[in-house]
Amino acid sequence: MTPVRKSTKKSSKTLVKPPKSELYEVRRSKIQGRGAFAIKPIRKGQKVDEYWGQRITHEEADDRYKDNDARHHTFLFVLDDETVLDARYGGNDARFINHSCDPNCETEIEKGHIYIKAIKAIAPETELTYDYRFAWQDDYGPKDVRYYTCRCGSKKCRGTILKVPVYLRPTVREWLAGNDVKKPRKPAKTTR
Numbered sequence: 001m002t003p004v005r006k007s008t009k010k011s012s013k014t015l016v017k018p019p020k021s022e023l024y025e026v027r028r029s030k031i032q033g034r035g036a037f038a039i040k041p042i043r044k045g046q047k048v049d050e051y052w053g054q055r056i057t058h059e060e061a062d063d064r065y066k067d068n069d070a071r072h073h074t075f076l077f078v079l080d081d082e083t084v085l086d087a088r089y090g091g092n093d094a095r096f097i098n099h100s101c102d103p104n105c106e107t108e109i110e111k112g113h114i115y116i117k118a119i120k121a122i123a124p125e126t127e128l129t130y131d132y133r134f135a136w137q138d139d140y141g142p143k144d145v146r147y148y149t150c151r152c153g154s155k156k157c158r159g160t161i162l163k164v165p166v167y168l169r170p171t172v173r174e175w176l177a178g179n180d181v182k183k184p185r186k187p188a189k190t191t192r
């Protein structure tokens, strides 16, 4: 992605305005806060937008945001092991695309850019979503799972925005139901 700030003769800190997509607009969402809604038919496989944001390191992201708010909220998107995009700065409307466990879009990383692509045909008025698949940490417990509660409302909802390892799925279901059962030992080799 082009740097958020570009040099010009007038100022070295001129903000680059991200282009606006003609395929969707931002409105109130039943999932959470604001969301992105199709305003034109979108074809399966069509690129919907690029996720814009200031490029920072993981350390900078950790310094900027501590996961200690009462409710989880982020505009961060992990690009790779070095870089995170912070859409709070220089972000476009793609930052309002909510998570769903049964999404109609997916994200694709191509040459350092993050794109949102439709994985099915999307009719106007439909909310655009992708699966955030937030990384699972081995020390996560019931509180973390509930902190990342999912409100996508789909029949396939797994209850949390986190990507839960297969061996922990029954445990996480119990935690989400309010039963703080003991976490099983991690299998020696986990493929997912």
Ligand SMILES: C[S@@+](CC[C@H](N)C(=O)[O-])C[C@H]1O[C@@H](n2cnc3c(N)ncnc32)[C@H](O)[C@@H]1O
Pocket (backbone or CB within 6 Å): 029, 031, 032, 033, 034, 035, 071, 072, 073, 074, 075, 076, 095, 096, 097, 098, 099, 100, 149, 150, 151, 152, 161
């Ligand atoms: C990139 S923002 C999406 C836009 C957000 N709705 C807003 O109005 O700012 C990501 C945040 O939205 C919320 N969010 C997105 N999808 C969600 C979901 N399925 N369930 C609960 N919260 C969700 C979470 O707070 C998440 O950290």
Ligand SMILES: [Zn+2]
Pocket (backbone or CB within 6 Å): 100, 101, 102, 150, 151, 152, 153, 154, 156, 157, 158, 159, 160
């Ligand atoms: Zn869900």
